[in-house]
Amino acid sequence: MSKYNCSRRAFLKAMGLVAASAPIAGCAGSPRSSARKKKQPNIVLIFADDMGYGDIGCYGHPTIVTPNIDRMATEGMKLTQFHVASSVCTPSRAGLLTGRLPIRSGLTRVFIPQSPGGIPDDEITIAELLKDAGYATACIGKWHLGSKREHLPLNHGFDYYFGIPYSNDMSPGTQPDNPLFKDQPPTPLIRNFTVTNPDKEPDQRYLTKWYTEEAVAFMKANSGRKPFFLYLAHTMPHVPLFSSETFRGKSMRGLYGDVVEELDWSCGEIMRTLKELGVEDSTLVGFTSDNGPWLGKKLDGGSGGLFYEGKVSTWEGGYRVPAIFRWPGRIPKGVTNPAFATTMDLFTTFAKLGGAETPKDRIIDGGDISPVLFENSSVREARMFYYFGEELWAVRKGPWKIHVKTTSPASVSTWGDWPIEEHDPPLLFHVEHDPSEKHNIADKHPAVVQELLELMKEHQRNLVAGEPQR
Amino acid sequence: MSKYNCSRRAFLKAMGLVAASAPIAGCAGSPRSSARKKKQPNIVLIFADDMGYGDIGCYGHPTIVTPNIDRMATEGMKLTQFHVASSVCTPSRAGLLTGRLPIRSGLTRVFIPQSPGGIPDDEITIAELLKDAGYATACIGKWHLGSKREHLPLNHGFDYYFGIPYSNDMSPGTQPDNPLFKDQPPTPLIRNFTVTNPDKEPDQRYLTKWYTEEAVAFMKANSGRKPFFLYLAHTMPHVPLFSSETFRGKSMRGLYGDVVEELDWSCGEIMRTLKELGVEDSTLVGFTSDNGPWLGKKLDGGSGGLFYEGKVSTWEGGYRVPAIFRWPGRIPKGVTNPAFATTMDLFTTFAKLGGAETPKDRIIDGGDISPVLFENSSVREARMFYYFGEELWAVRKGPWKIHVKTTSPASVSTWGDWPIEEHDPPLLFHVEHDPSEKHNIADKHPAVVQELLELMKEHQRNLVAGEPQR
Numbered sequence: 024m025s026k027y028n029c030s031r032r033a034f035l036k037a038m039g040l041v042a043a044s045a046p047i048a049g050c051a052g053s054p055r056s057s058a059r060k061k062k063q064p065n066i067v068l069i070f071a072d073d074m075g076y077g078d079i080g081c082y083g084h085p086t087i088v089t090p091n092i093d094r095m096a097t098e099g100m101k102l103t104q105f106h107v108a109s110s111v112c113t114p115s116r117a118g119l120l121t122g123r124l125p126i127r128s129g130l131t132r133v134f135i136p137q138s139p140g141g142i143p144d145d146e147i148t149i150a151e152l153l154k155d156a157g158y159a160t161a162c163i164g165k166w167h168l169g170s171k172r173e174h175l176p177l178n179h180g181f182d183y184y185f186g187i188p189y190s191n192d193m194s195p196g197t198q199p200d201n202p203l204f205k206d207q208p209p210t211p212l213i214r215n216f217t218v219t220n221p222d223k224e225p226d227q228r229y230l231t232k233w234y235t236e237e238a239v240a241f242m243k244a245n246s247g248r249k250p251f252f253l254y255l256a257h258t259m260p261h262v263p264l265f266s267s268e269t270f271r272g273k274s275m276r277g278l279y280g281d282v283v284e285e286l287d288w289s290c291g292e293i294m295r296t297l298k299e300l301g302v303e304d305s306t307l308v309g310f311t312s313d314n315g316p317w318l319g320k321k322l323d324g325g326s327g328g329l330f331y332e333g334k335v336s337t338w339e340g341g342y343r344v345p346a347i348f349r350w351p352g353r354i355p356k357g358v359t360n361p362a363f364a365t366t367m368d369l370f371t372t373f374a375k376l377g378g379a380e381t382p383k384d385r386i387i388d389g390g391d392i393s394p395v396l397f398e399n400s401s402v403r404e405a406r407m408f409y410y411f412g413e414e415l416w417a418v419r420k421g422p423w424k425i426h427v428k429t430t431s432p433a434s435v436s437t438w439g440d441w442p443i444e445e446h447d448p449p450l451l452f453h454v455e456h457d458p459s460e461k462h463n464i465a466d467k468h469p470a471v472v473q474e475l476l477e478l479m480k481e482h483q484r485n486l487v488a489g490e491p492q493r
Numbered sequence: 494m495s496k497y498n499c500s501r502r503a504f505l506k507a508m509g510l511v512a513a514s515a516p517i518a519g520c521a522g523s524p525r526s527s528a529r530k531k532k533q534p535n536i537v538l539i540f541a542d543d544m545g546y547g548d549i550g551c552y553g554h555p556t557i558v559t560p561n562i563d564r565m566a567t568e569g570m571k572l573t574q575f576h577v578a579s580s581v582c583t584p585s586r587a588g589l590l591t592g593r594l595p596i597r598s599g600l601t602r603v604f605i606p607q608s609p610g611g612i613p614d615d616e617i618t619i620a621e622l623l624k625d626a627g628y629a630t631a632c633i634g635k636w637h638l639g640s641k642r643e644h645l646p647l648n649h650g651f652d653y654y655f656g657i658p659y660s661n662d663m664s665p666g667t668q669p670d671n672p673l674f675k676d677q678p679p680t681p682l683i684r685n686f687t688v689t690n691p692d693k694e695p696d697q698r699y700l701t702k703w704y705t706e707e708a709v710a711f712m713k714a715n716s717g718r719k720p721f722f723l724y725l726a727h728t729m730p731h732v733p734l735f736s737s738e739t740f741r742g743k744s745m746r747g748l749y750g751d752v753v754e755e756l757d758w759s760c761g762e763i764m765r766t767l768k769e770l771g772v773e774d775s776t777l778v779g780f781t782s783d784n785g786p787w788l789g790k791k792l793d794g795g796s797g798g799l800f801y802e803g804k805v806s807t808w809e810g811g812y813r814v815p816a817i818f819r820w821p822g823r824i825p826k827g828v829t830n831p832a833f834a835t836t837m838d839l840f841t842t843f844a845k846l847g848g849a850e851t852p853k854d855r856i857i858d859g860g861d862i863s864p865v866l867f868e869n870s871s872v873r874e875a876r877m878f879y880y881f882g883e884e885l886w887a888v889r890k891g892p893w894k895i896h897v898k899t900t901s902p903a904s905v906s907t908w909g910d911w912p913i914e915e916h917d918p919p920l921l922f923h924v925e926h927d928p929s930e931k932h933n934i935a936d937k938h939p940a941v942v943q944e945l946l947e948l949m950k951e952h953q954r955n956l957v958a959g960e961p962q963r
Contacts, residue, residue, distance in 0.1 A: 076553070077799045080829040083546070083553035084799070085573035085813070086925045088831060097567045097827050103555035275831055275892070277926040322926055329547045329554070329796045343555070357567050359550040361558060361745055422745070455556045456747040456792055 063157065063250040064350065065242075065306040066373050067293060070119070070254065071286060072112070072165055072190075072261040075316030076343050077328025078283055084326065086275035087283050091291035092347065095310060097357045099349030100396060106365045106407055107314050108388075110334055110341030112167050112190060114410070115313040115366065116256070120148040120168070120179070122370025122381065122389035124408060129489030131413050134167060136193050136207045140492030141169020142179050149370045150180030152379035153252045159245040162186065163237045164256035169492075170211070177215055181254070185214050185237045187225070191258045196224035227265035230258045231282075235289040239296045246300040250377070255293070256313075257286055262320045279323055294349075304352045307376065307396075311366065312344040318434030331460050335441065336433040337409040337416045337426065338460055348396055355399050361455075362395040363405035372396070408482060413491065418479045422455035425465075425475040448472060533627065533720040534820065535712075535776040536843050537763060540589075540724065541756060542582070542635055542660075542731040545786030546813050547798025548753055554796065556745040557753050561761035562817065565780060569819025570828045570866060576835045576877055577784050578858075580804055580811030582637050582660060584880070585783040585836065586726070590618040590638070590649070592840025592851070592859035594878060599959030601883050604637060606663050606677045610962030611639020612649050619840045620650030622849035623722045629715040632656065633707045634726035639962070640681070647685055651724070655684050655707045657695070661728045661735075666694035697735035700728045701752075705759040709766045716770040720847070725763070726783075727756055732790045749793055764819075774822045777846065777866075781836065782814040788904030801930045805911065806903040807879040807886045807896065808930055818866055825869050831925075832865040833875035842866070878952060883961065888949045892925035895935075895945040918942060 076082055079089040081096040108118020113133045114125030121142070125131050128146050142148065150160045161183040162176040169175070170188035177184055187210050192198055194210040211218040212225040219225075238255045245251040259265070259282045266281040270288070274280025290310060297303045315333035316325030318340075327333050327340030334341055346364070348354055367389030374381045375391050394400040407424075409417035416428040427449045430441040451465035451472050465472050546552055549559040551566040578588020583603045584595030591612070595601050598616050612618065620630045631653040632646040639645070640658035647654055657680050662668055664680040681688040682695040689695075708725045715721040729735065729752045736751040740758070744750025760780060767773045785803035786795030788810075797803050797810030804811055816834070818824055837859030844851050845861050864870040877894075879887035886898040897919045900911040921935035921942050935942050 080571075080573070081551065081553075083551075083573070085928050086831050088829065090829070093829055094827065101550075103550070103553070275925040277923075280926075321932055326799045326929065329798050357564065359558065359560070359563055361556050453747075455745040456750075458555050459796065462791055 063377055064353075065246070065251045065253075065297075065302055066153070066158075066376065067242075067253045067255065067297075067306060067308045068369065068373075069290060069293065069308070069310045070164070070256040071310075071312040072257055072259060073314060073317045073325065073334060074260055074283065074286075074312040074345070075325035075327040075333060075340070076330055076345055077326035078260075078316065079287070079345055081347075082345050083328055084276075087280045088274070089283065089287040091287045091294065092310060095290060095294065095308065095347045095349045098351060099308075099347060099354045099356065099358075100399070101359045102346040102348070102364055102395070103359060103361050104363045104405065105311065105344060105346030106342045106363075107312070107344055108365060108367050109410060110314045110336055112165075112313055116166075116168055117142065118388075119313075119366040119369060120150065121146050122149065122367045122387045123385070124367070124388050124410070126410055126413060126415075126486065126488050127386065127388075129492045130168065131410065131491060132493060134169065134189055134493070135203060136170055136189055138169070138493050139171060141171060141174025143489060143492065147382050148180045149373050150176070150252060150254065152180070152374045152381070153377045154180045154182065156377045156379040157249060158377060159241075159249040159251040160254075161238075161241045161251070162254045162256065163241065164234050164254075165190070165258045165261075166256070172216055175213065175216060183215065183241060185212075186234065186256070187212055187230075187258060191227060191230070191261055192263055194224060197263055227258070227263070228267050228271075230265065231285045231289055232267050234258070235292050239292060242293075242296050242300065246302055252373070252377070255289075257289070259283075259286055260325060262317060262323045264323055277322060279325060283325075304350075307348065307350040307353070309346070309348045309369065311346040315341040315344065318432075319436060319438075324434075329459050332430075332432055333434055335411075336430045337411055338429065339454060339458060341433075342407070342409060350396075354396050358399055360395060360399055360401055362392070362401040362403045363407075364392050364395060364403070365389060365407065368392045408479075413488065415479060415483060418475050418482070419454065420475055420478055422453050423468075423471050423475060424452050424454045424460075425449040425472055425479075426452075427479070449476065451475075533847055534823075535716070535721045535723075535767075535772055536623070536628075536846065537712075537723045537725065537767075537776060537778045538839065538843075539760060539763065539778070539780045540634070540726040541780075541782040542727055542729060543784060543787045543795065543804055544730055544753065544756075544782040544815070545795035545797040545803060545810070546800055546815055547796035548730075548786065549757070549815055551817070552815050553798055554746075557750045558744070559753065559757040561757045561764065562780060565760060565764065565778065565817045565819045567827045568821060569778075569817060569824045569826065570830055570869070572816040572818070572834055572865070573829060573831045574833045574875065575781065575814060575816030576812045576833075577782070577814055578835060578837050579880060580784045580806055582783055586636075586638055587612065588858075589783075589836040589839060590620065591616050592619065592837045592857045593855070594837070594858050594880070596880055596883060596885075596956065596958050597856065597858075599962045600638065601880065601961060602963060604639065604659055604963070605673060606640055606659055608639070608963050609641060611641060611644025613959060613962065617852050618650045619843050620646070620722060620724065622650070622844045622851070623847045624650045624652065626847045626849040627719060628847060629711075629719040629721040630724075631708075631711045631721070632724045632726065633711065634704045634724075635660070635728045635731075636726070642686060645683065645686060653685065653711060655682075656704065656726070657682055657700075657728060661697060661700070661731055662733055664694060667733055697728070697733070698737050698741075700735065701755045701759055702737050704728070705762050708759075709762060712763075712766050712770065716772055722843070722847070725759075727759070729753075729756060730795060732787060732793050734793055747792060749795060753795075774820075777818065777820040777823070779816070779818045779839065781816040785811040785814065788902075789906060789908075799929050802900075802903055804903070806900045807881055808899065808903075809924060809928060811903070812877070812879060820866075824866050828869055830865060830869055830871055832862070832871040832873045833877075834862050834865060834873070835859065835877065838862045878949075883958065885949060885953060888945050888952070889924065890945055890948055892923050893938075893941050893945060894922050894924045894930075895919040895942055895949075896922075897949070919946065921945075
């Protein structure tokens with residue numbers, strides 16, 4: 024199977040140059056999908072932007088009320104040691120979609136509108152795998168993996184795209200005083216390849232609503248025809264915060280709460296649609312976030328709960344996010360599972376569920392978490408490399424984590440102006456005993472520090488870093 | 494009705510001087526209870542010691558696994574703005590049992606074994622009210638409201654007592670180097686009035702198990718005969734931590750987690766017993782804690798989740814605790830409710846459920862939270878007075894809270910050695926927008942600060958403080 028052919032097909036199809044239903048030789052999904060169709064579940068991944076571990080009811084927030092997300096948890100599984108691939112947007116999404124540490128694809132930094140880069144052509148996304156396996160695929164919402172035409176979702180495995188290609192604060196309209204954005208266009212709201220609003224900012228109050236409507240329409244259009252993969256990557260609650268009139272001023276938590284409660288409504292609409300379509304029992308729904316809360320935004324930022332710090336840091340508050348998975352009949356109900364897992368694992372797990380082979384010619388960092396999701400196993404050794412841009416700052420193995428550098432704290436600084444501390448000897452935390460990373464016990468466990476330093480070095484020795492995409 | 498007669502009866506009965514079943518003239522419960530019996534639910538209150546808001550699965554702890562408590566929440570209601578009456582043990586329990594701010598009863602400080610005081614005779618406990626209304630009542634576990642014979646639970650409305658009368662770290666065996674305890678007896682494990690272990694420390698590894706067995710036996714003995722009120726006040730997870738072999742070394746969170754997971758087991762046993770007895774639908778079960786985590790104990794202390802600070806502070810981390818209520822058929826299932834409530838409200842609410850009148854001759858600070866529990870109402874104005882000993886340090890009205898003094902931070906100090914800061918002007922937080930009390934906005938809302946200062950002064954002007962019990 025050639026990955027390029029399949030991607031090429033997506034492109035041609037999006038352009039209307041091939042019929043949507045025409046089978047393409049060489050794409051694995053087409054010949055095999057009919058035999059598998061019955062077993063291929065729909066997969067819906069709802070991805071919030073900058074929502075912290077502590078920002079929803081079932082993770083303990085006292086005044087943000089999220090009955091729909093909470094219900095996803097009581098009807099499914101809540102994971103409490105779920106990590107993103109990076110604590111900032113672009114690399115986190117790269118890790119999710121490729122199953123690989125962002126350093127491998129070179130997607131290590133946050134793109135701005137003028138960034139020329141994107142997902143390198145030789146990277147394979149989960150959307151490509153699932154599409155090739157016969158899925159209808161859609162990316163609805165924030166992309167942030169390249170805004171040039173050749174980098175948009177339709178060139179990376181998605182049949183359909185509707186959303187904004189980068190963050191919602193990267194235009195002259197949203198940051199009038201920032202010279203970085205003064206020559207940029209209004210935040211583009213794109214359908215497939217077409218900018219729908221060339222001359223003005225989109226009305227961000229309706230982004231959550233519009234994304235939800237698009238998501239519902241996509242599921243309705245495909246249900247019963249093909250299995251579908253819906254990647255619903257909300258723009259909210261990234262600052263600047265917007266919510267529709269229906270939610271504005273309603274939450275006890277203020278504007279941030281209004282915005283999260285609208286996302287909760289959106290999750291409810293997704294679940295309602297699945298029920299209406301009669302596909303609840305054949306659909307895996309996941310909910311998570313791209314990184315921890317943007318604490319520098321104060322009350323407009325969220326909360327990492329008991330974790331220290333948030334976005335742009337390599338502390339757990341940056342990397343640890345809520346993660347809920349629901350599939351009635353397959354995932355046990357109302358379970359809280361402390362198994363270690365990452366967004367990169369979703370690549371491998373979704374591929375397997377969809378009957379697709381994961382690439383064998385490269386390192387895939389994600390593993391298959393089916394035993395966690397379907398058998399409630401919590402036996403899984405944690406191993407995590409915490410990068411800050413291209414630098415490896417922290418490593419976790421089992422319950423142990425060392426930091427050789429930290430932003431301390433990241434949250435009090437303006438973007439890019441983080442006070443950086445080096446740690447020699449490294450800081451050592453037992454993050455299962457001490458999830459808040461309060462008690463450095465490096466002096467008590469020198470052998471553990473040494474072991475983790477070795478692991479770090481070994482990783483770096485073997486690493487083939489991708490060319491930095493900017 | 495005379496409260497003294499009823500207490501007197503409890504005393505005489507405990508002494509075997511009256512028959513357990515003999516009706517006592519003047520006690521409200523006896524003549525009226527038969528008419529009400531059908532409607533009187535059993536009430537079980539499980540009270541943890543020093544467990545923080547963030548220490549269980551359904552409040553977001555990542556590595557403490559509490560399936561039974563989580564199930565209580567999915568089968569019932571989780572409250573997220575639930576407060577104790579004080580952030581230390583003795584006054585917190587006084588507030589719970591009397592429905593009044595501890596300052597009113599004089600129970601403002603933590604008792605040590607040699608403290609002569611107790612609940613003053615003219616205070617009325619919820620146990621007395623329920624007993625008079627026809628309930629069988631038991632206190633199992635930690636008392637900490639007076640260890641002299643005349644102050645033990647059987648003199649305050651409980652038919653039965655089994656437990657230790659103060660904290661589990663107040664003996665020469667548990668604190669050999671502390672001169673305060675060197676002439677004290679081993680931690681007494683008392684049944685009714687009898688010390689069961691005059692010569693040696695109890696084996697604290699089994700306290701949770703023993704308490705649970707006693708609680709189960711009490712429910713079995715009374716179910717079908719009388720409605721029962723069980724106050725199961727665990728000694729754990731107060732430091733020093735102990736768990737039985739079954740749980741020791743099993744939690745990912747270390748010893749603290751082992752101990753909490755054993756408490757979770759205990760909650761499961763309570764629910765299992767109610768089911769076996771066929772009284773699930775006629776029993777209200779509540780679970781909460783006496784105050785926030787003892788952070789000074791580092792990894793042996795718990796976590797307040799996103800709240801700042803813990804025990805012995807007037808920050809939310811000291812006062813805000815988990816609170817779950819379950820009553821199948823009466824309390825809606827799987828609901829998270831952000832209504833403001835306190836342990837003092839339980840006094841009033843339990844009294845009403847049991848068909849007892851609350852005293853009219855004194856200020857009762859607790860209100861009836863039946864609309865919260867049974868109708869899922871969250872409309873309830875917050876009003877809270879945060880005392881540190883006899884001093885009023887903070888006040889909340891609605892979403893606003895001012896601090897005029899704080900321990901900053903309480904958690905780094907040894908007991909009694911807290912660095913105290915005065916705040917003039919006071920600190921002001923919007924604790925619904927900013928539950929972590931990070932963003933002091935006093936300068937933006939001077940009128941609110943003024944209003945809360947006035948409320949503080951008015952409260953102090955009208956206050957009749959009880960004689961300090963030490």
